[in-house]
Structure formats: C-alpha cells, structure tokens
Amino acid sequence: MRVALLAESFLPHMNGVTGSVLHVLRHLAEAGHETLVIAPKAGDVTADLHGARAELLRSVPLPSYPEVRVVFARAARLGALLRDFDPDVVHLASPFVLGWQGLAAADALKIPSVAIYQTDVVAYAQKYGVPHATALVAGHVARLHRRATLTLAPSSASTRQLEGLGVDRIRRWGRGVDAVRFAPEHRDAAWRDAVAPGGERIVGYVGRLAPEKQVDDLRALADLPGTRLVIVGDGPSRPALERAFPDAVFTGHLSGAALAQALAGFDVFVHPGESETFGQTIQEALASGVPVVATGVGGPLDLVRSSVDGWLYRPGDLDDLRARVADLVGDDAKRRAFARAARNGVQGRTWEALTCDLVGHYEDAVALRRIDDSLLRRGGPRPAAPAASRARGRWTRYVALGDSLTEGLCDASRMPAGQFRGWADRLAELLAHTSDAGPFRYANLAVRSRRVRHVIDEQIPDALALEPDLVSILIGANDLLAPTVVMPALVAEVESAVRAVRRTGADVLLVTTFLPRRPAARLLARRFATYNVHLRRIAHEQGAILLDLEAVADLGELPLWADDLVHLRSSGHRLIAYRAAEALGVPDARALLDLDEALHADTDEAPRGTWLTRDALPWVWRRVRGRTAGDGIRAKHAGYVELPTRGDRQRARTT
The missing domain is CATH 3.40.50.2000 (Glycogen Phosphorylase B;)
Incomplete structure (x- = not known):
C-alpha cells in the first residue's frame, strides 16, 4: 500500500x-x-x-x-x-x-x-x-x-x-513496545549506586513534566522512608517540581540506551496522570520488568493488571497512591513476583504485530470509503465500522433468529451427514469459550427460507419464552428477493422485533444483509443497501449492537460462497462468526479467526449435478407451488443446549 x-x-x-x-x-x-x-x-x-x-x-x-x-x-x-x-x-x-x-x-x-x-x-x-x-x-x-x-x-x-x-x-488499536530495548537485562548496579548511594529503593517516573501529567501528585511519595524518587523527562513544570522535590533526582530528557537503563533500574514505576489515552511509558516499564503503580482511570486500566504486575490506585487519592507504592517497596518477594509478571505480560505486544493489525485497519477503511461514496449518492448515512467492539456484558443465554444463513446451510464442517453448523453455532462456542460464568446456554430458532413475518409470528415468541440475555437477528434477504417489496412495512416489522427483545432488557445483535460480488447481484444491490440503511437507524435508536456485514468487503468474495450461489461455505460462516465475536467484545477475535482458518480448511464435498438442475429449477418449482425449502423443517435447537465454558474447564482442572 x-x-x-x-x-x-x-x-x-x-x-x-x-x-x-x-x-x-x-x-x-x-x-x-x-x-x-x-x-x-x-x-x-x-x-x-x-x-x-x-x-x-x-x-x-x-x-x-x-x-x-x-x-x-x-x-x-x-x-x-x-x-x-x-x-x-x-x-x-x-x-x-x-x-x-x-x-x-x-x-x-x-x-x-x-x-x-x-x-x-x-x-x-x-x-x-x-x-x-x-x-x-x-x-x-x-x-x-x-x-x-x-x-x-x-x-x-x-x-x-x-x-x-x-x-x-x-x-x-494499542501501541507496541520494543521488548529488546526495554528489558530487565539493562538494569545496571553502577547507575543505581549513582542515584541511590544509600541503597534506597528507587521509585521512578518517566514522561513530560507538564500540568496534564500531574507529576506534582508525586509529592505523596517525597518522604517515603527508604526510597529515592527519580524523575526522568523535561517540560514547562520542571522548575516548579525541582523546588517542590529538592531530594529527588531529575535526569532531564533521556532516550535510547540511557532511557532503557533508567527504566530497568527502577524498583517501582509510578504514573499519576489521569488523562492518558494509553500510557506508553507504562508498557516500557512493564517490559523492563518493573511493577507499575498507576491511577485507575484511562489507558492504564488496559495495561496494568492490578495485584498481578502492579496496582491501580483510586484517582486523586494520594493516600492510596502512597500505600500502594509502600506495599511494593516494602515487600521484596511480592515486588519480584510482580516484576516477572510484568515482563511476561507484554510478550506479543510488538510493533511488528501492531503494524500488521494497522494494515488490516487500512484495508477496512479502503472498503468503507467505497461504501460511503456509494451510499452518499443514494442519500443514505454511512454504515458503522465492521466489527466495532461494543461489548455490553457477560451473556449466558444466547438465542439466534433468522433464515438459512443463521441455520447454517452449506456449512458442513466437522458435522454428521445432513447436518449443518453455521456462524451462530460458531459464535455461541466462542462466547462460551470466553465465559468464566456457567453454564452457557444456546438456542437456534432459524429455519431456511423464513421471512421477516416468520420471525415476528414464530421465532420472537419462542425466543422470549426462553428469557435470553442476547439475541441475534439476521433476516430480510428472502423478503428482498421478492418481485415487489414494500420497504416501509418490512422495516417496521424488523423494528418491532428488535423493540420486543430490547423491552425485556436483552441485548440484540442486529446484522445487515449482504450480497456476493456477482454481476447478477447488482440488480439487487440498491434494494439491499436501502434496507441496510434502515437497519443501521434501528440499531442506533433501539440500542442494538450492529454487525454491519455490508461493510465487510471480504464477504463478497466468491470463494466464500457455496456452489448454489446463495449460501456461504464454511469459510464464510467462520468469517461472520469471528466478526460477530469482535463486535461483542470477545478478546483477540481477529487473531482467533486467522488461527481457525489455518487449522480447519474447508472440506466441502463436490455437489452432484449442475446448478440449474440442482438449485435453480427446484427453487422455481417450489415458488410456483407456493412452497419453500423450509416447509416441514423444525429449528435445530428449539430449546437450549448447554455448552462448556472456560470457567467449567478451569473448575474441572482444580477438582
């Protein structure tokens, strides 16, 4: 690029x-x-x-x-x-x-x-x-x-x-850390003797010396017995800080090997700023094998594992700050344990890995821009980013609603003959895998060929009877394939379904429709795009979590679609499942998708017959007779099935 x-x-x-x-x-x-x-x-x-x-x-x-x-x-x-x-x-x-x-x-x-x-x-x-x-x-x-x-x-x-x-x-998208430059091996006894000749424990800070960094809060540590305060950095606040902390060591700005040596030489790193969007120096201290005490707000919340590799103190509570630092400088065994955990915790946070993720975000932006320009010409609002992370809570009862896509047609991966898996089944497994609570229950009420009215009349009542805390809704494609579509009525039905679930307090994962990248699909593109514009509005107004699959350009690629030209292969279902998991806040969902793709290649059997005789003519014949492929088909999981959770596995190992 x-x-x-x-x-x-x-x-x-x-x-x-x-x-x-x-x-x-x-x-x-x-x-x-x-x-x-x-x-x-x-x-x-x-x-x-x-x-x-x-x-x-x-x-x-x-x-x-x-x-x-x-x-x-x-x-x-x-x-x-x-x-x-x-x-x-x-x-x-x-x-x-x-x-x-x-x-x-x-x-x-x-x-x-x-x-x-x-x-x-x-x-x-x-x-x-x-x-x-x-x-x-x-x-x-x-x-x-x-x-x-x-x-x-x-x-x-x-x-x-x-x-x-x-x-x-x-x-x-976080920040990488150079775990070679910042490492415990750079701890130097001569440097420590120079800044703490009495053998004091060294409590250090690295960063700009400016009001927004709240370095003045370190006054709570200025007279902590048996410690030496070392402040690395420069900025407009330095003269006032030097007057306030006459016994502290001010090194000025350090970089390169000198900065790595100073960080590794600390016993405890302190970060008092409450307006940090991330906290890169915290990462560098952790990589140096130094436990961190930071304010419990902003970026540090995602970096410091309290009671594992450091402490998060109550914002603005300087007594709590002092107590947390005193706890670490006064307990050598705890400090060493925290130091080991600090170093181990940053493994894998390399700039190489983060830049690889960044390129993926670039590619998503390119795809989104094309969609934006297309929707702008139609007068519609831009779609949400694919797989935006908006986790609401820890779910234990998940119900999937929809048609053949949610039923899982053509995803026969590792399934007995005649049975299908599908993206919703895969998503349920992911949610259960990351759940510490238990048990995790899952139902799938989706049936092939169903339309929005079937969701309203059949699936919603059955779903509400199960009292779920998460419901996914992917529906509308079969309605949009009809010769004529009354869009306001169709949209009103979908909105009533979402509202009915939200009224119970359950979360809704509302999924936009999408098409393969085929010439014939262009005839339907405007209709699908208009419908999706309404789904985005419904998600916003009803407080639903939006999974905007129209904005996932990869889903249009033909290798993800089955030979019947209207359903997804196993690889397509995998992609949706992991994008849904990312939308629901499952950690490292994208990395898990890459691993799943590498370990489980598609093994779909070659279909018998031609597309015309196998797929097209039976579909036309059913339409002529007023029937659908879903007639007589029952939901594969009409009641809850129980899936093992991470918590279950952990409890099993301890018994």
Missing part, C-alpha cells in the same frame, strides 16, 4: 506521537509499503525515516508550550502533496490542526482516512486552565473523528470517551 502519514508533531521533538510514527514507518517499510510523512518543521531531522518521503511544513510554536508546533497549511497545499503521492490511505496521527486540514484534503480527493486518537486534548484544555474552551475543543475532536473514515482508539477508556462525543466507527 501507499500510506500518507500526517503527524501533528514530529522530530526533533520526541514524544509519544513521534515515537509511534517512527515505529510505524519502520515496520511498514519492512513489509514493503511506501510512505509519505507530512509534519511540522521544527529543526533538522537526522533520524532514519526508513525510506519515507518527508514533507515538513513551516510551523509556529504554541506560546504556552513551545515544544508543540502548529501548522497552518492550506488544504490546497496538502491536497497537492497527496495528489502527487497518490496514497491508498491517509493516516492521521493524533490529529487536531494539521490533521483537520489533511482530512479536508483527503475528503476532496476521496481518499480513505484513519484517525489515530492519541492525545486527550479535551483534558489538556482543562489542565491548562482554559475550561471555557473545553466545549469548543470537544466539539472539534468529535467533528474530526466523525468525518474520518475510521478512528483507532488505544484503550477501552478512550473508546468510551469518543463514543460519549458521538464518534462512530471506533476500533481498538
């Missing part, structure tokens, strides 16, 4: 945004992708940009924070740069000013954009004493990320924050 990266800050000023961009450039280059960097010019750049072309634009320093540069480039100038490079996607690194201008230029050229949410500028506005500007800043952030094709958030807290601002299409 050709990727244009617009960075709100860049070299020679090193911060989290700059560091992330450099790592991404390196691993994109190693994977064979071409890159362009557009960023503020703040001085000479001597670092290796890994073959990236750089366009550094004139910038001015922010008066209250001169290390931050602001670019006021015209969209026409950025458009010319993008047009010349001709990227497949525009990557917006922590966008705000330059990012907004670049987003306008990308939109004008119809280039998909991926916005990386990395800086909580709303919280920064509050910390810097301009609360009257907070609403304006929040509005700008919301508009920017709603306009981007896709937004990547680094943590569950930042995801919730963006959703609260009305941002849609949010995916989780």
Whole structure:
C-alpha cells in the first residue's frame, strides 16, 4: 500500500506521537509499503525515516508550550502533496490542526482516512486552565473523528470517551513496545549506586513534566522512608517540581540506551496522570520488568493488571497512591513476583504485530470509503465500522433468529451427514469459550427460507419464552428477493422485533444483509443497501449492537460462497462468526479467526449435478407451488443446549 502519514508533531521533538510514527514507518517499510510523512518543521531531522518521503511544513510554536508546533497549511497545499503521492490511505496521527486540514484534503480527493486518537486534548484544555474552551475543543475532536473514515482508539477508556462525543466507527488499536530495548537485562548496579548511594529503593517516573501529567501528585511519595524518587523527562513544570522535590533526582530528557537503563533500574514505576489515552511509558516499564503503580482511570486500566504486575490506585487519592507504592517497596518477594509478571505480560505486544493489525485497519477503511461514496449518492448515512467492539456484558443465554444463513446451510464442517453448523453455532462456542460464568446456554430458532413475518409470528415468541440475555437477528434477504417489496412495512416489522427483545432488557445483535460480488447481484444491490440503511437507524435508536456485514468487503468474495450461489461455505460462516465475536467484545477475535482458518480448511464435498438442475429449477418449482425449502423443517435447537465454558474447564482442572 501507499500510506500518507500526517503527524501533528514530529522530530526533533520526541514524544509519544513521534515515537509511534517512527515505529510505524519502520515496520511498514519492512513489509514493503511506501510512505509519505507530512509534519511540522521544527529543526533538522537526522533520524532514519526508513525510506519515507518527508514533507515538513513551516510551523509556529504554541506560546504556552513551545515544544508543540502548529501548522497552518492550506488544504490546497496538502491536497497537492497527496495528489502527487497518490496514497491508498491517509493516516492521521493524533490529529487536531494539521490533521483537520489533511482530512479536508483527503475528503476532496476521496481518499480513505484513519484517525489515530492519541492525545486527550479535551483534558489538556482543562489542565491548562482554559475550561471555557473545553466545549469548543470537544466539539472539534468529535467533528474530526466523525468525518474520518475510521478512528483507532488505544484503550477501552478512550473508546468510551469518543463514543460519549458521538464518534462512530471506533476500533481498538494499542501501541507496541520494543521488548529488546526495554528489558530487565539493562538494569545496571553502577547507575543505581549513582542515584541511590544509600541503597534506597528507587521509585521512578518517566514522561513530560507538564500540568496534564500531574507529576506534582508525586509529592505523596517525597518522604517515603527508604526510597529515592527519580524523575526522568523535561517540560514547562520542571522548575516548579525541582523546588517542590529538592531530594529527588531529575535526569532531564533521556532516550535510547540511557532511557532503557533508567527504566530497568527502577524498583517501582509510578504514573499519576489521569488523562492518558494509553500510557506508553507504562508498557516500557512493564517490559523492563518493573511493577507499575498507576491511577485507575484511562489507558492504564488496559495495561496494568492490578495485584498481578502492579496496582491501580483510586484517582486523586494520594493516600492510596502512597500505600500502594509502600506495599511494593516494602515487600521484596511480592515486588519480584510482580516484576516477572510484568515482563511476561507484554510478550506479543510488538510493533511488528501492531503494524500488521494497522494494515488490516487500512484495508477496512479502503472498503468503507467505497461504501460511503456509494451510499452518499443514494442519500443514505454511512454504515458503522465492521466489527466495532461494543461489548455490553457477560451473556449466558444466547438465542439466534433468522433464515438459512443463521441455520447454517452449506456449512458442513466437522458435522454428521445432513447436518449443518453455521456462524451462530460458531459464535455461541466462542462466547462460551470466553465465559468464566456457567453454564452457557444456546438456542437456534432459524429455519431456511423464513421471512421477516416468520420471525415476528414464530421465532420472537419462542425466543422470549426462553428469557435470553442476547439475541441475534439476521433476516430480510428472502423478503428482498421478492418481485415487489414494500420497504416501509418490512422495516417496521424488523423494528418491532428488535423493540420486543430490547423491552425485556436483552441485548440484540442486529446484522445487515449482504450480497456476493456477482454481476447478477447488482440488480439487487440498491434494494439491499436501502434496507441496510434502515437497519443501521434501528440499531442506533433501539440500542442494538450492529454487525454491519455490508461493510465487510471480504464477504463478497466468491470463494466464500457455496456452489448454489446463495449460501456461504464454511469459510464464510467462520468469517461472520469471528466478526460477530469482535463486535461483542470477545478478546483477540481477529487473531482467533486467522488461527481457525489455518487449522480447519474447508472440506466441502463436490455437489452432484449442475446448478440449474440442482438449485435453480427446484427453487422455481417450489415458488410456483407456493412452497419453500423450509416447509416441514423444525429449528435445530428449539430449546437450549448447554455448552462448556472456560470457567467449567478451569473448575474441572482444580477438582
């Protein structure tokens, strides 16, 4: 791919945004992708940009924070740069000013954009004493990320924050860590003797010395017996902090081997900031084998495993902060156990793996942009991002409703002759596999050839009698294949079904319809797209979880479709199941899909006869007689079946 990266800050000023961009450039280059960097010019750049072309634009320093540069480039100038490079996607690194201008230029050229949410500028506005500007800043952030094709958030807290601002299409994408540079082996006795000559336990902080980092909260640790406070970093707050902590060691800014040595030399790492969207230095401390004490809000919630590799203290409670640090510095055995767990916990969080995930997000953005442009011409709203993670809770009773797709037709993978598996069965197994509670119960009321009215009249009453806490609804394709469709009536029936389930307090996974990428399917594309627009509105208004399969471009690929041309093969059902699992918050769902694909290749038997005699003529004959393939067919799981859970397996091992 050709990727244009617009960075709100860049070299020679090193911060989290700059560091992330450099790592991404390196691993994109190693994977064979071409890159362009557009960023503020703040001085000479001597670092290796890994073959990236750089366009550094004139910038001015922010008066209250001169290390931050602001670019006021015209969209026409950025458009010319993008047009010349001709990227497949525009990557917006922590966008705000330059990012907004670049987003306008990308939109004008119809280039998909991926916005990386990395800086909580709303919280920064509050910390810097301009609360009257907070609403304006929040509005700008919301508009920017709603306009981007896709937004990547680094943590569950930042995801919730963006959703609260009305941002849609949010995916989780964290940060990698260099586990070679940051490692326990870099712990150096001479360095420790220099900063703590009395043999004190070293409590350290690494980061910018600025109000939003709340470094002043470390005053709670200044007189902790038997400890030495070491503060690594620089910034506008440094003079005041040096006066406040006269016994602390201030190293100034460190990078490279010097930073790795300092982190590995800590006994406990402390991170007091409450406005972190992620917390990269926390990851680096963990990789260095150093337990972490961090505030229990924001990015640290996803990084620190409290009571395993560190502690999360109550935000703003400095007594709790002091107690947590004292607990670790005073207990050598616990601190060593936490240190081992810290190192083990970051294995696999490499920048190589994260950049591979990033390329997958780029590809989704390209597919979404095509759908956006198509829907815009029809006057419909843009679809939600595929598989957006919106977990509601831990479900124990799941019921699937629908037609042949949910029944599982043509997915005979590892099933007895004449029986089918299907995406809903696979999803139920995934939900059970990740459940610590038990038991997990699953029913599948779907029957081939059913229409929306069958769901209303037959499946909904039976489902509600089972008192589920999760219901999936994938229905409507058979209605849309009819010669005429009264769309308002069809949509009203679907909405009444969703409302009936939601009224019980159960969650609904509402699934959009989709078509194969065949010439004949184009005749139905407008009808299906219009129906899906209504499903997205229903999901939003009724509080349903949307699985937008129309936005999953891979589902249109012909190898995923069976020989009857209307159902999915096993590989297609696998793809839907794992996308549904991702939508429901199942951890690592995409990685599990790749593993499942590798281990279980399709073994579908070659069908007998031609498509005309085997599939088309029987379908026409049934229509002429007013019958359907589902006549006389009963739901395969009309009542609950019980599936083993992770909790069941764990309990079995302990007995």
